Amino acid sequence: MRHDFGLWAPEAERVELLLGARLEDAGRVEMALAEGGWWRAEADASAHDDRYAFSVDGGIAVPDPRSRHQPDGVHAPSRLVDSSTFAWSDAGWRGVPMERAAVYELHVGTFTAEGTFEAAATRLDHLVGLGITVVELMPVAAFPGRHGWGYDGVAPYAVHDAYGGPEGLARFVDAAHAAGLAVWLDVVYNHLGPSGNYLAQAGPYFTDRYHTPWGDAVNLDGPGSDEVRAYLLDNVEMWLTDYHLDGLRLDAVHALHDERAVHLLEELAALADDVAARTGIPRSLVAESDRNDPSTVARRGPGGAGGLGLHGQWVDDVHHALHVLLTGETAGYYADFAEPGAIGKVLGRTPFFHDGTFSTFRGRSHGAAVDLSVTEPWRFVASLQTHDQVGNRAVGDRVHHGIPAGRHAIGAALLLTAPWTPMLFMGEEWAASTPWQYFTDHEEEWLAQSIREGRRAEFAEHGWAADVPDPQDAGTVAASTLDWDEPGRSPHAQMLAFYSTLLRWRARTPPEARGTTGELTREDDGTGGEVIVVTRPGVVVLARLGGEGALELPRPEGELLAAFPPLSDDGDDTTTGPERSSLSPDSVVVLTR
Incomplete structure (x- = not known):
């Protein structure tokens, strides 16, 4: 079957389509320059196992920036995927609105020993019984190697093959909907990982006009940025329509530098609302933001509050206040939350402790006040544990590893009775004994060694004396994998029952009550x-x-x-x-x- 191949490469003088998995003997097809810097060619890739790549100006072969599948890794040719062939069974699915969300964050690779979508689907009954209504998957966009957190993904349209690839994700979402669970996906639009990032070889996807912790920023407002924005908007459309996802968690939106009159986030929110209107199913975009800015979720457009119109946002201040209360840790960004009134403020009046107050960690005033008579409390997603707050500790210890079980339960009770939307991190509900550590699977030894040394140096600066687990060691992944024998035995079963009781109460009690x-x-x-x-x-x-x-x-x-x-x-x-x-x-x- 012939397929219309396209690559946006506005500065290229020549582009070739390469057909086949073996690049040394791949078939080559000259592409023609079309409108808007797009290069086009029609070809039949079926004889080449539907594998293909591109060569720009005679350079190395690069995967398709819009590749749906990288079965041989992020450095190899892409593979065509026909998403229309999947047999969905969720025609009766009506979705879960934000105000009914009780979120469960999970990492597919360590949620089960198998580390696949298929294995994760066998545990959906556990989440239903717990009282969860939304499963939030950590990033599944293709990343280097087999194991990783997913935040170093380099193929935003491709589903990681080791998890089960495109069909595996579709089957998981279909199964979740059959069980009554919505599915959100964590997506990363502020950067790509360092290994396998070929976007810059195709076009001006990045700009040095802004700097981020990961290097040059994504080009959202400079020359050529119309197509870059379309690249991200089309990605959102794909996840919400082709994969039937109910929402997206947008990673670190404060690193999306955009000086246009209409911010990219506002466009993304409008797109999600349009998909919801077309399908009759709620679609939620939830931002991770460091700004403590209520305009992130304030209504947009005429009659609105002049906001971006996103449907929710993470609030780290609630986590920080709970963590200090339960553990007594006051180093780094926890220092301000040692103030006696911090916990009362974030649980009683506002999700933002810093709502215009001075932050000693930042050395300046931070945040803005939230008017809860205008912005509904459930738009703020709060947590006792997250992948960040656990995994970015030196040995990946969970908050309950260092405190009595009763103190863990106090934290759970304060979180689950609060007006904010609660989010659990996998295993939290039964006080999992397993840590959750940082792990990678890079094939470049220089990169692996750089990550090892960087983490050791970072924690040494903070006085951490213990050995930092090697991110590249397969044992680090194994140690971080949940033990599903634990929920059925004491003392884990008692904590699970406590969480479940509170979550089921929350599910049957409307926000106003x-x-x-x-x-x-x-x-x-x-x-x-x-x-x-x-x-x-x-x-x-x-x-x-x-x-x-x-x-x-x-x-x-x-x-x-x-x-x-x-x-x-x-x-x-x-x-x-x-x-x-x-x-x-x-x-x-x-x-x-």
């Missing part, structure tokens, strides 16, 4: 610990951090929902009548009203 604000009080318990009480219109959390011995406290009005440690069958706290509660150190009781 949970309350959009709350009051948090902290008092010394007289034994070296403290008592925390969070009161909202629909729920009360009574917790004790640390301390010694049992502590008798007045019980707030309400019906017992959950407790950790679990209450004994003959204890007074199993009923709603007693006027007092007995709290042991690092314990929590949740009541509904």
Whole structure:
């Protein structure tokens, strides 16, 4: 079958289409320059196993920037994919709106021992039983090697072959929809990885007018940027339509430098809204942003609030305040969150601790205030753990690895009763014993060694004495893979039951009944610990951090929902009548009203 091949290479003088997996004996077809800097050629690639690549001005063969599949790796030829042939069974799927989202972030490669979409799909019943409504996949765009986090992807349109490729992703989404789960995908538009990035050889995809932590910025507003923006917009369209995805998490949008009157993010949000209108299924774009800027999710256009119109954004301040409360760590960016009022602010009044306040870590004022009467609280995605906050620690230790189980439960209760949309990181719900570490699979030894040395130097600067795991060691991946025997045995089963109880309550309780604000009080318990009480219109959390011995406290009005440690069958706290509660150190009781 003949196919119309195209490559945008506006500065090229000659482009050849190469057909075949073996470049040394590939068939060559001269391409013709068409309108807008596009080069075109028709050819039949079926005799070459549908493999193809391009050569610009006689240079090395490069994969298609819009490749849907890189079965032989990111340095090899691309393979044609016909997405219309997949037999979807989700015609009755109606989606999950943002306000009903309870998100579960997972990494396909370490979620199961097999590390594939197919294996991950066998665990969807676990997520349904837990009370999750949205699965958020970490990046699946093709990246070097077999193992990696995915943030060094270099083929934004291609689905990583080791996970199961394009059909594997489609089957996973179809299975998730059948189970009643929406699927979001983490996408990276602010940079490409260092190995296998051939975009610059085709056209002006990058610019040195701006600098990012990864080098030159993506060209969103300079000469040639119309096609670069179209490249990203078409990518969003592909994920939402061809793969039936319900949403995208946009990585580090503060690194998308765009001085145009209409920001790329606004265009992406409009596109997602258009797809939702056409299909009748909600489509959510959620930004990771370092700006603490409420305009990210403020409504756009006439009658709006002059915002970008994205549907949600991550809020790290909630994580930071919870982390400091539970662990006592105050180094680096955690320093400001040691302020006694920090936890009350982010759980009671605003998702942004820095809402125009001075940040000692940045050495300047940061953020802007959120008006929750205008912007719905569920637009802010909050967490106790994320891939970043766990994996970017020297040994990938999870927050519950260094604190009592009851203290972990306190953090879960404070998060899951808050008005923000909650997000869990895989394994958090059963207090997984496995760490989650940084790992790569680069074939270039100079790059692998550079990453090893860079991480060791970074953590040495922070006084970390322990050995930093080698990212290139297969044992690092194995250590980071979840152990699915744990959820069924003690003590993991008790934590899983606690999380599930709170998530199921959240699912059956509308946002207005949970309350959009709350009051948090902290008092010394007289034994070296403290008592925390969070009161909202629909729920009360009574917790004790640390301390010694049992502590008798007045019980707030309400019906017992959950407790950790679990209450004994003959204890007074199993009923709603007693006027007092007995709290042991690092314990929590949740009541509904």
